[in-house]
Amino acid sequence: MVSPTIGGVMVMGHRGTAKSTAVRALAAMLPPIKAVAGCPYSCAPERTAGLCERCTSPDGKKAPVKATTVTIPVPVVDLPLGATEDRVCGTLDIERALTQGVQAFAPGLLARANRGFLYIDEVNLLEDHLVDVLLDVAASGTNVVEREGISIRHPARFVLVGSGNPEEGDLRPQLLDRFGLHARITTITEVEERVEIVRRRRAYDADPFAFAANWDKETAKLQRKIKGAQKRLPDVVLPDSVLYKIAELCVKLEIDGHRGELTLSRTATALAAFEGHNEVKLDDVRRIAILALRHRLRKDPLETQDDAVRIERAVEEVLA
Ligand SMILES: Nc1ncnc2c1ncn2[C@@H]1O[C@H](COP(=O)(O)OP(=O)(O)OP(=O)(O)O)[C@@H](O)[C@H]1O
Incomplete structure (x- = not known):
């Protein structure tokens, strides 16, 4: 969250140790972002580089001055295990091709993940070539799609978070090396802590809003700390x-x-x-x-x- 250049994280651990819960909570920890309204890549209005074709002005520099902006939460996109390369990278928009006879691009999950996080549960079960594509795009920040007569490149800057269970096998070392960090999560064995987990989960199930409100102060404190760190980082x-x-x-x-x-x-x-x-x-x-x-x-x-x-x-x- 502080430094996307680290290269994401691979979380290996036992089942049911709140890996997905933690990743899904990321968006709430980050301040909302401003995006160009209607842009499938959530381009940043104030940016001068790394924008999609539509948001780049004719001089090739800025998002159009008159672009309407919206405030959105930082994207956290789930990549399901069975996802095809077309669904991930985007492909020809078949509906528009058939109804209007035009060649248009239908953006995929990488487009939605731009400026946020891409989460792959059980990344070790994903086909190697797809992991390869994901790591390439995550490192370059650009998705290039060339198929069915279309050739498009769009910004895809995201932090890759993978998780998996070591019992189901590890990723190949060359793929693993390209994840910045590798965390190991094991089941908690302290009875006291296990009881606390159940208590909290029960409190959440009984009243999710009251539960979240109870943690508002802590959440805000952590948000401030992360925001401060993002600002301080370059210095x-x-x-x-x-x-x-x-x-x-x-x-x-x-x-x-x-x-x-x-x-x-x-x-x-x-x-x-x-x-x-x-x-x-x-x-x-x-x-x-x-x-x-x-x-x-x-x-x-x-x-x-x-x-x-x-x-x-x-x-x-x-x-x-
Ligand atoms: N340390 C923890 N604190 C709070 N809740 C926890 C903790 N560990 C597990 N849980 C609870 O356990 C359940 C399982 O969590 P979750 O689905 O996030 O696990 P996971 O590690 O992603 O599992 P899987 O590998 O099977 O996808 C959730 O209901 C979560 O609330």
């Missing part, structure tokens, strides 16, 4: 001394490629901004190291140590 300094430690950590863990360092630096910067700091400290790196590196460790069949423990040890040695 947060990443000192060279911390950057060197980040690179040393990746060398120590023999991480292939350089996404490890990039994600560590972006995430530590976002965390510093979230905590209200203007400079990244080693402690920020320490706190996000497992999230940013777990899925980038080389798989060694002879390695007996848990991945998280391996990272913790390396962190202690390098960041000491």
